[in-house]
Amino acid sequence: MYISTKTGYALRAMIELALTGDKQPLSIAELANRQQLPSKYLERLFSLLKKSELVKSRKGTNGGYLLAREAETITLQDVMHAVEESHYYTYCRHQKIDADYCQGLSCHLRGFWDRIGTDLESYFSNINLQSIINKYIRGDHEANLFE
Amino acid sequence: MYISTKTGYALRAMIELALTGDKQPLSIAELANRQQLPSKYLERLFSLLKKSELVKSRKGTNGGYLLAREAETITLQDVMHAVEESHYYTYCRHQKIDADYCQGLSCHLRGFWDRIGTDLESYFSNINLQSIINKYIRGDHEANLFE
DNA sequence: TAATAACATACTGAATTAGTAGGAGTTCGC
DNA sequence: GCGAACTCCTACTAATTCAGTATGTTATTA
Numbered sequence: 369m370y371i372s373t374k375t376g377y378a379l380r381a382m383i384e385l386a387l388t389g390d391k392q393p394l395s396i397a398e399l400a401n402r403q404q405l406p407s408k409y410l411e412r413l414f415s416l417l418k419k420s421e422l423v424k425s426r427k428g429t430n431g432g433y434l435l436a437r438e439a440e441t442i443t444l445q446d447v448m449h450a451v452e453e454s455h456y457y458t459y460c461r462h463q464k465i466d467a468d469y470c471q472g473l474s475c476h477l478r479g480f481w482d483r484i485g486t487d488l489e490s491y492f493s494n495i496n497l498q499s500i501i502n503k504y505i506r507g508d509h510e511a512n513l514f515e
Numbered sequence: 516m517y518i519s520t521k522t523g524y525a526l527r528a529m530i531e532l533a534l535t536g537d538k539q540p541l542s543i544a545e546l547a548n549r550q551q552l553p554s555k556y557l558e559r560l561f562s563l564l565k566k567s568e569l570v571k572s573r574k575g576t577n578g579g580y581l582l583a584r585e586a587e588t589i590t591l592q593d594v595m596h597a598v599e600e601s602h603y604y605t606y607c608r609h610q611k612i613d614a615d616y617c618q619g620l621s622c623h624l625r626g627f628w629d630r631i632g633t634d635l636e637s638y639f640s641n642i643n644l645q646s647i648i649n650k651y652i653r654g655d656h657e658a659n660l661f662e
Numbered sequence: 663t664a665a666t667a668a669c670a671t672a673c674t675g676a677a678t679t680a681g682t683a684g685g686a687g688t689t690c691g692c
Numbered sequence: 693g694c695g696a697a698c699t700c701c702t703a704c705t706a707a708t709t710c711a712g713t714a715t716g717t718t719a720t721t722a
Contacts, residue, residue, distance in 0.1 A: 369516065369517070369518055369519070369522075369595060369599065369635070370516070371516055371628070371631070372516070372709095372710075372711095373710080373711075374710075374711085375516070376624075376628075377711095379624070380620055380624065383620060383624075384620065395666085395667060395668085396667075396668080397666095397667080402620075403620065406711080406712060406713080408712070408713060408714080409711065409712055409713085411668080411669080412670095412712090414668085414669095415668085415669065415670080418668095418669095425667090425668060425669090426667090426668085426720080427666085427667060427668050427669085427718080427719045427720050427721090428665090428666060428667060428668080428719060428720025428721050428722090429665065429666045429667070429720065429721045429722060430666080430667085430720090430721075430722085431666070431667050431668065431719090431720070431721085432667075432668085433668090448516060452516065476651050476652050476654075477523075477526070477527065477530075477647075477651060477652075479651050480647055480650075480651040480660075481518070481523075483660065484518070487638070488516070488635075488638075491634070491635075491638070500624075500627055503627075504623050504624060504626050504627040505620065505623050505624075507623075513627075513630065519678095519679070519680095520679080520680075521679075521680080524680095540698095542697080542698065542699090543698085543699080544697090544698085553680080553681060553682080555681070555682060555683075556680065556681050556682085558699080558700080559681090559701095561699090561700095562699090562700065562701080565699095565700095572698090572699060572700090573689080573698085573699085574687085574688045574689050574690090574697090574698055574699050574700085575688055575689025575690045575691095575696090575697065575698055575699080576689065576690040576691060576696065576697045576698065577689090577690070577691085577697080577698080578688085578689070578690080578697070578698045578699065579698075579699085580699090
């Protein structure tokens with residue numbers, strides 16, 4: 369189990385937006401330059417972030433992206449979910465069991481995997497951009513990562 | 516982020532072994548049949564489980580596999596780690612940062628991803644085969660999934 | 663109106679996953 | 693000892709996802 373670079377890239381860019389604030393939008397080119405990320409790839413990630421309404425955009429000259437909500441309200445779960453578009457289940461894709469044919473051990477384990485899924489989801493939902501910034505970017509060791 | 520079918524398959528097979536006990540080994544053929552899994556694929560998974568010393572084997576007629584330790588001492592973390600052989604980091608493979616060139620935001624986030632990694636590892640390490648069986652196979656709703 | 667930047671789509675190569683095939687080496691029961 | 697029943701080992705294939713590139717269209721603004 370691992371967390372994809374997609375999520376890693378998206379998080380870095382989102383934090384960059386949060387640090388900039390909403391004075392003015394940041395363009396993909398600027399974001400890619402600051403974070404040393406491939407700009408075309410970032411562009412695609414941002415179209416996903418926008419679809420999930422985590423960022424808003426302004427077209428044309430001096431355009432770019434802004435956070436759509438306050439950094440405190442955007443969680444790691446939000447970012448991961450927006451960007452990882454796999455059409456399999458996010459957790460436990462081996463759980464594609466036909467409900468009509470639900471019997472035996474693998475069926476009993478369905479409840480187990482559901483539990484794992486909700487636990488992880490709740491874990492990632494309790495980490496927001498602002499707390500990451502406070503603790504790891506600003507380096508406030510007193511700060512709590514979880515809200 | 517998701518949990519692979521590899522892990523799902525391996526867990527089912529390991530639970531089957533735990534339920535059988537150590538009276539006699541279970542062959543791959545028998546396991547594959549009971550769990551409706553592709554036997555050749557299971558075979559490969561078991562070579563990994565054995566390499567990690569989670570199971571022991573007996574060759575020849577009436578041979579097969581047994582748990583190498585008590586079900587209480589085998590965790591989901593153990594199974595996942597044994598079976599997911601990717602040579603990337605288990606968590607956060609986008610963290611392949613050259614330490615000599617560690618600067619800026621992505622470097623600060625290294626600490627963050629390390630924290631995520633250890634949190635997840637500790638989560639999965641607190642779930643063992645026996646507690647899964649108690650709670651989800653035997654259906655004891657009073658049982659605690661975590662030790 | 664021209665520059666700028668988001669938006670859209672389609673493509674590539676590499677890695678991993680999931681599963682198959684065939685055979686070599688061990689051990690057991692007879 | 694011999695053959696059946698196993699594990700064990702290596703190499704292959706197909707499908708999927710990941711990471712990144714290329715090209716062009718649309719909207720905004722200076």
